[in-house]
Amino acid sequence: MNPHDYFSQTKINISSFSRLAFTLKSSRNLEIQPREAIFEDIMALTTEQQILIEQRIANDAKSPVVAYLLWFFLGMLGAHRFYLGKTGTGVAQLILCILGWLTLVVYVGIFLLLALGVWVLVDAFLIPSIITQSREKMRMQLGGTMAPAIPTV
Template identity: 55%
Template sequence: MDLSTAEQILIEQRVTNESKSTAVAYLLWLFLGGLGAHRFYIGRVGSGLAILTLMIVGILLAPVGVGTIFLVPAVIWMLIDAFLIPGMIQQQKEEVRSTLGKQMYAERLIAAERGGR
């Protein structure tokens, strides 16, 4: 799939506009990381729900004494995410770039097909 320079520039502009901010992701991680907010923001809803579930179950079971079984993995996961956030943001940008490139290429094929009639 060969795109022109102008098309590549357009894609990069749209990637910049549509991509998530690393700073926002880190702020969400810092203040709402235990709720998985940074993962929801980046678009990883499933793992965001997993962290949220671990925290809620852990907090609810804390008075019984078994809450740490759920809270410890959630906190460890959150700490590991501090190192994974830049990679997750980069992966999200690559997904946007790929999707936009495929859309632009498909639009060009459709335009060429209509022009050839």
């Protein structure tokens, strides 16, 4: 799909720094663009639009400090995963923790808690990449909504 075709279908209404809205002129399905095409679309934005996107990302992005504090104090309960938006794996960690403590008396829980401990330890190294992925996802979503409108003839 040509980027100009995509731009011609989009009308932008920027009402404030924190609220961005767009409407599609057509209801036809848009094709999924390859990663390079998305980056080209973002690079086609004006400097002001790029600054707006980066400000929005800085305001909405998850804090690594908060994530690590949750990991340190409540990591076995999966609190850091909930904070980072990984609800499914957060629930899995919570269930493993509960089942581990409940079955500890029959010595099955020791294996569950050991597996959970390894998982939580690995999470300490995964937190920065999860935050980076989240920021990139927001950048792609906002970059698509900020695409400059090309007047149709």
